[in-house]
Amino acid sequence: MIHSLFLVNASGDIFLEKHWKSVVSRSVCDYFFEALERATEPENVPPVIPTPHHFLINVLRHRIYFVAVIQSEVPPLFVIEFLHRVVDTFQDYFGVCSEAAIKDNVVVVYELLEEMLDNGFPLATESNILKELIKPPTILRTVVNTITGSTNVGEQLPTGQLSVVPWRRTGVKYTNNEAYFDVVEEIDAIIDKSGSTITAEIQGVIDACVKLTGMPDLTLSFMNPRLLDDVSFHPCVRFKRWEAERILSFIPPDGNFRLLSYHVSSQNLVAIPVYVKHNISFREGSSQGRFELTLGPKQTMGKAVESVLVSSQLPRGVLNANLSPSQGTYTFDPVTKLLSWDVGKINPQKLPSLKGSVSLQTGASKPDENPTINIQFKIQQLAISGLKVNRLDMYGEKYKPFKGIKYMTKAGKFQVRT
């Protein structure tokens, strides 16, 4: 199982280590540093690195490498999932997961890590349970603790640890009972030169914020559940009920959680909300290239496309760009060759465009590669797959909760080739 964990910052220093079995020397990270050196980009470090006696499995989050050391045959996904959970927990506890936040809370971090793994076996990874065991630091509590000498470690066995609903603690009380659900869809697509879709798929999630008193039992039904043929559930969802009736029935965890994630595959017809007209051309022997981009809305069901951000990695031979946007602002970084254009909202009457010229190094030959355009956007009030919640009911408790559903579509990896 997981032997040790090292946290490494962007400049390659180990700033925290934790061992769950015997101590493994820091020098094991040398193999990681070698791989780091070989990688052209920080993201390109291979996730699994073999060393003579151990395996190093790492994930990069918030510019910190979480490097787990394992010695025996352990499923790598198990380790990676656990590391993700560590990151989520830190973020949950300290608001941000940064080197500074971890150093500021080093003792809590240590207590958390000890609570999350025992002998390399995961122990308590649910944020609900952890928060009962170790209270998250707040300014108020720190002050109170210093005055009263009380502790931020729970004295009681967390109720959830062993119950049939380990994700929910008992005795939850709220004055305002509310349950909000966000249906968020990310669209991943590759569009080719001519504007036709090569592949497009949707990753959707339903995130919930449930603050309900007692032990509520919720059911959520959809207008078109048939869309959801590839789903991953939070453990609270009763799978049999879903199989039989296509209804989500569950006792929710307290607070924020991800109820469901789903995937609408490329085999379904996925609507593409924006289109790009582009003309990027370089001529042999000339040090100038033409650059023209125009964006427009496509299948948006009448909703506005907002927060549009276009970015593109221009070829290495490009020295500078001299462009004028019809709206928004653009920047070009001559070192990284990254062009980014913050468009804002697309007005269907007056399409945003970015036109001008790019200058190449004099004498350099025409670049071989064609830049790919990356687009980010948001559409409020729309789930692009067409998914719609039918109704939400609550059983098991007497009060009437506030309920709310929000929809949103975002660009995931939305790429246009030129």
Next chain:
Amino acid sequence: MTDSKYFTTTKKGEIFELKAELNSDKKEKKKEAVKKVIASMTVGKDVSALFPDVVNCMQTDNLELKKLVYLYLMNYAKSQPDMAIMAVNTFVKDCEDLNPLIRALAVRTMGCIRVDKITEYLCEPLRKCLKDEDPYVRKTAAVCVAKLHDINAQLVEDQGFLDTLKDLISDSNPMVVANAVAALSEIAESHPNSNLLDLNPQTINKLLTALNECTEWGQIFILDCLASYLPRDDRESQSICERVTPRLSHANSAVVLSAVKVLMKFMEMLPKDLDYYGTLLKKLAPPLVTLLSAEPELQYVALRNINLIVQKRPEILKHEMKVFFVKYNDPIYVKLEKLDIMIRLASQANIAQVLAELKEYATEVDVDFVRKAVRAIGRCAIKVEQSAERCVSTLLDLIQTKVNYVVQEAIVVIKDIFRKYPNKYESVIATLCENLDSLDEPEARAAMIWIVGEYAERIDNADELLESFLEGFHDESTQVQLQLLTAIVKLFLKKPTETQELVQQVLSLATQDSDNPDLRDRGYIYWRLLSTDPVAAKEVVLAEKPLISEETDLIEPTLLEELICHIGTLASVYHKPPSAFVEGSRGVQHKRLPPRAGSGESTESPDVGQSGPSEAPPAVIPSQGDLLGDLLNLDLAPPTATVPSVQPSMQMGAMDLLGGGLDSLLGGDIGGSPSVTAMPASLGSAPAVGGGLGDLFDLGGGVGMPTGSYVAPKTVWLLAMKAKGLEISGTFARRGGIIQMDLSLTNKAMSVMTDFAIQFNRNSFGLAPAGPLQVLTPLSPNQTIDVSLPLSTSGPVMKMEPLNNLQVAVKNNIDVFYFSCQYPLSLLFVEDGKMDRQVFLATWKDIPNDNEAQFQIKDIHLNSDVASNKLQGSNIFTIAKRTVEGQDMLYQSVKLTNGIWVLAEMRIQTEPFLLSDLKCTEPRIVYANLLHSQ
């Protein structure tokens, strides 16, 4: 205020200050001090000097302080074992605490203190905690058993903790079950042969129930454990699959992949015509696709596994090509894996799309990725015949870009395309030749040279082209040199009149000026061939080449099967069996997919035992000595495309072998000489070549007729340095019903040795010398004598470990020396071991299943008759043979010297594991049912 304050200390004696604070009366100050200590510890500072002061803080009601002290203890107890003992009392007391959290914490921490003295005290509290009324304590205690086992395995066994742990599998609480399974799995890993996880339908049922209720991590442990179970029949297999399928919808990707493993393995047992089989196949695709929308590191692991899955069952993902299309900002490790899978999924239906993508990738920035994309285009051409033309034109387009590395890759793959589709695309050669000068990588140069040599008759200036390479011959890499040599010889055979000078030049460069043995040997072979028999030379050098296979990098099927059983593990990421690389997994059992239902084969656990009769495989397959052994073991990997022609590599000692030399080379008249059939002989050392190659090949051809029992080559049993100069090597043989021990005694000392005698220790089959050791003359220094010692089987019997171990004592005038050796079991197979058919049938049925073992013999290319003949040479008699579904089944009997009969069923599988145009079938001999009976 934050914890960062703990790092800022005054200059003056940090440790000293902490010590004072730890001993403070104020609780709050104490706690702050311990926190400072922990903070220093996390960044790797040595604060072990504070050990006694920190331990003093342990007896407290404050849970946080207690936890902090425990954290400290775990880290430093090992370096201060004597001090750590001081903590034992508190631990023992805490194990009795009313609060289960404290009981669990105490037992958990104690297990982490890796000090022998403390572990002794741990046993009693642990025993209580394993039976604690609170499941939280029980589940913590279960893990503690694994910890303790890691520190002191013997202690755990002696205390009977393993049995208690096994009982916990039936615990009422699912979390306890999951932790017990996890602990047992970890312990089992260091005890490959122990039957710790003894799975039967009842325990399986309990695990399946717990699966639905435990945490995600517990589910992973349980699923991995389930995967090692072998269901009794297809119905049980189906019912397990049905109960595991919901796990495919879990949010945790590790749970999903473990579930995929279980399903992939148990699916093997389901009949293919079953409706459920089809349903299951359909259910597997979506979760795998979903894994690809996760974070890149998860994607990477998923892709490595999908790579295995599409090789085993391409139908699962055949419609999902698009999800493997590469996004330009994927990390490079994801890109390369996706590309691999795209090629595996490429088919006539989607090839147009795939090619368009690949062409797009070939213009990306990343060099490694671009190269692989170009290579992929070539692989598509070879895999999907209909697309070959389009692929070639795509490659030509890419060559026109003149991007150096693209051109070089393209030429390498075009060579492969030429090999797959000879005489079809030669029109492009002209374009290739234009780029000759830009090639600077050996592989590309070699590929280009091969093309020129292969099509020499169609390239007008082939001689000039090759000559241009010859100028810098010695600076080229071996690969290019070998290729150039072969290409020029080909050219000479095709256009003998114009190229004599060239061929002489290259032959002398290769044979006289080079010190590379491969190159020199190939040069001599060509020289000799050309000088003695130009017709034969033509047949050998210009022989028709076997077509290259469509998929050059498929994983060998038995390895693939094993890897499928390890989906989700490190093994599946590295595509190597776990035994190959994971430290600490001593002798991991090889897992096999279960046999498909209805194949009529028994589903006994297919372990290959480490010792005992089943160790016999090398011995029961008689081969004719080294040479044939080598041939049998020839690597099954399909010939890679870089192999241009037959490559006989032989060592020839002297120049005078060159017979006629240049004169005859030039005067060689074509026709009228006896033709020689080439066969791939991998001869290690040169036999005295008298009559030239013909003899050599005859020699090669002569091997393979069964002539008698197999005798292993002699191995050194006793090293001279261990026996005062006496070196003994030997082997065993069975000749005419008599067992003989063939010994070579060598005197490596300075003085003469005399008075030899030999004695055996008691052994499993009662082997004993039938006479004295006959060394008549004294053995003078540096002399070797060979003796054959006849053996009888009437000596005293004692079971040895391994079974065929023999301990020998040899005496001479200097001293007595001891060594041990192992004899092949086939030594004990007697000549009258042929059982009557009726008796065979009856005996077969009588023998209980427990006495059955099953294993596979790989990489043997024999049909049933040849195999039967060979085995007969070692007194393994075929009683009957029948053919079931195109597979030959042999029923065989063997009798051992002590009257034990061994009955065997051997199935010879001839499934085409590579593509049939290679004529490379893979007959696997399954030696089943090796039985004992009295």
